[in-house]
Amino acid sequence: MHNEDTIAALSTPYGTGGIGVIRISGEKAFGTAAKIFKTSKAMEEIQSHTVTYGKIVDEESKDIVDEVLLLKMCKPNTFTREDVIEIHCHGGIVVINRVLELIFKNGVRPAEPGEFTKRAFLNGRIDLSQAEAIIDLINSKTVESSKAAVSHLEGRLSSRLKSIRETLVGLLAHIEVTVDYPEHDIEEITGEKVLENLINIKDELHTLAGTFERGKILREGLNIVIAGKPNVGKSSLLNQLSGSIKAIVTDIPGTTRDIIEEYVNIKGIPAKITDTAGIRSTQDIVEKIGVNKAYEAVEHADLTIVVLSAETGIEEEDIKILSLIKNKKALILINKTDLVDNNQIIEIKKQLEEYDTVLNASVINARGIEELETTIAELFIKGRISGNDEVLLTNSRHKYLVDRAIEDIQQALNSFNTGMPLDMVTIDIKSCADNIGQITGESIDEAVMHDIFSRFCIGK
């Protein structure tokens, strides 16, 4: 940060809106855009402050990732007073993430919170009154990451990275001690030993980077599926959680024939909520397709919310649905509790004794929503629905740093193969440890010194 790297980020809110705008700012903005944006014109020929239609193409796989509009703006007449590219993506959040990743692969790093504004300010673009707001933004980052959900996952990540970092520090200390204390009878670390360690670390980092590729919970959101027989209030629930009217809510059963997805924020945890067609045996072909899709969605969900109606009680169709969530992560929401008396609810609950989490709600009156959200967040934080104990890379800045660390190791391996002395290769190993240290927030210099003095017997 606070240097002149080129930075990029999604500038529109995460997960909502029909289009997403990615902004790139800095020296490499045009060069990077040229590598991923394909159109009839070369990047240099595109005039400043004009919009160009084209495609984002992944060079490696040759995939067309998205059709986009690209806005090129030459410095200094831009927000940050640097060269700026804006890419207007049309795909959903998954596509936007892929585009961002392509950008980060090409020499651009993720922007810190408030960094565009900070640059705008430092480059004399915006006025003083806004400076305070930037400071808040910068400081808000710490608040954000102290959120339980995020820190839980990051805690696991950093403990994994810690062991990698320890290995690197150990290698460095061993190489350095023989450099700084050449006449001491310390066994020289062999190139093969270093090589072996580095290859292991590289594999481990690759695996880690792969978890990001698979696109997991925090990035795409927790995959929550709402299931239930028709007309129990699934779409109403979706609308309550997302705060907007997306799903058409009527009292005609089977209104939702397809799957509707919505990105929401539940107590700081991003989630993708899928509203399914009401599950029932049906002869209507269109509806049947919807029902099949619903089955599939439940199958892949991180969490299924089964909505029951207090009004109808548990019917045969409900039992069928409940059977779908056996051995899966799920919670049950008894809706429409406003329409019945307490005894009826108790009666229903009795039949659901085998299920851990059963909640009441009157979705239409926004009752029980708060409790539902809290429960989801708790389930998530306790790890019950964050998949398995797998360590996940969820933050694109972390992904960027892990990728750089892998590059460093590759560079180190290449150097070995061309016969570079070990003390030279430490430049790459240090850089790798530094990149990982930026995730875990630890600097390595003192750590290497400490390791040298505690592990090796040296002195006068």
Place this chain on the structure above:
Amino acid sequence: MDYFAGSYDIAVIGAGHAGCEAALAAARLGCSTIVFSINLDSIANMPCNPSIGGTAKGHLVREIDALGGQMGKTTDKTFIQSKILNSSKGPAVYSLRAQVDRRQYQMEMKHILETQENLDIRQAEVIEVLTDETGTSVTGVKTHTGAIFQCKAIVLTTGTYLQGKIFIGDVSYSGGPDGLFPANRLSESLQNIGIDLLRFKTGTPARLNKRSLDFSKMSEQPGDDIIVPFSFETEKIEKDQVPCWLTYTNTDTHEVIKKNIHRSPLYSGNITGIGPRYCPSIEDKVVRFSDKEHHQVFVEPMGIDTEEMYLQGMSSSLPEDVQVEFMRTIPGLENVKVMRSAYAIEYDGIDATQLKLSLEYKNIDGLFSAGQINGSSGYEEAAAQGIVAGINAAMKVQNRDPLILDRSQAYIGVLIDDLVTKGTKEPYRMMTSRAEYRLLLRQDNADLRLTTIGREIGLISEERYKNFIEKKEMIEIEIERLKNTYLPPSEAVLKYLESRNSTAIKSGIQVTELLRRPEISYESLSEVCELPDLPRAVREQVEVAVKYEGYIKRQMQQVEQYKKLEGRKIPQNIDYNQIQGLRLEARQKLSQIRPDSIGQASRITGVSPADISVLLIYLEQVNRKKN
């Protein structure tokens, strides 16, 4: 009774390795200078190992030389064995180390001081630093005999003398190094003018009579055949060298130590000073690395005209009787006759975060300090700070900008930045691993890095500078020539490659491309193409520059990034408590250290990247309000 004894531009307190360089630099820059020593026979003394250089330390000596300092030249004149360490590793870590004749070194250095124009030498203990009424600016010094010397700037180079206390086992007494008197009164004067003192600890092993040693039980450690001088001005050296010897401790030695460990002041808690982790005493090594059955012991000559030998690896604060007992278990030392016992010494130093990067005290105008008082360890570290403090005292007197070397320019820069920005709790030893740009900071290119700076300051002669420029041009021309020379896949070339186990070429190849292969040396290229007759130092530079171009470029890019942050200066009158959004810890640390630049601020422990952002924004705000 106090009396007025004279007036000088600069007073240097202490004539060890820091004091000598400081005094010489100041005098050579035209300032009338006086240097004090408690005992003139201890000028440039080596109270510990009789050697100069070694890893990273050798780099420092060469940098001192490139700036126009003395240490390298005096070493070249008085060494008795020379060696390049790490010669099997990369060029960044080749390190020159010389065993010197300790007494000759001292005499040589003392004579240089004596004959230096503008420089006076006085045997005296300085007991007071005199300041103006406000206590913020120095005016002179007072000696134990009441002599008052007026001066405009002072360099404190007191080494281990301040309230020195010697420990030999359960015996302890007030004393300086090597049987000299301590300086017991100056500490109080420093505290009175608001300087925070710390207590440091170090130690040295015993000196033995050579006649009592059996070298047939040790292995000989000779010097190198080809001698590389320290000074860039020294021509070829040829002289007879004296060997060192290597032997080992064993389980018997360790038993003796373990049995008596309770008699060590370090373990009984009588020593409170913090000793260096990298210089553990033998008892430390035995306790901490108990699984190690042997420890190395080097036996090094103290000089030509003496039988005294230094016992490297055996620093100890155990009682004398125990020392003798454990030494006698070591092969070759069975009948050892000790001449001087090993001892530990505790002394006052300062918290170096009170200093600016120029080594001047932040709160006291004209007061500088250098060497062990700042928390460093080693002759070379001391000398490196000494020359910088001496230069900057002179700059102060002459109203010129101070010399501040940064981390990308010199090990000296790394050393001072570390001490001043982070401070140190234990004596700080220079190591190559402390230099993040060490591939650029090689000992072989110290002249390329610093001669021009030395010239601008005024410590490099016209002639030396001319020679330097010539050398630089020769290097550039030869690299350019190699880049433009191509070798065909001729029979001769293929045969040459084969003889070196190097992959054959199919088409013409740039010579620089070939030289990048690890198995191809510059010298050997003469078999396939014509090489001009160039000095060794030039050939060396050409080879390194071509061979490691990739890494050198990478480090230069890192340096570019680093320089951007160093270039963002912070005004000295900034009030960190007024900055909204800075965390409390950052406020305190920044107020204490008062960094020069954003770069320096970012290296302070306890200042986070978010704090740096806040600081940048604040600076921009202030800047705009001004306009």
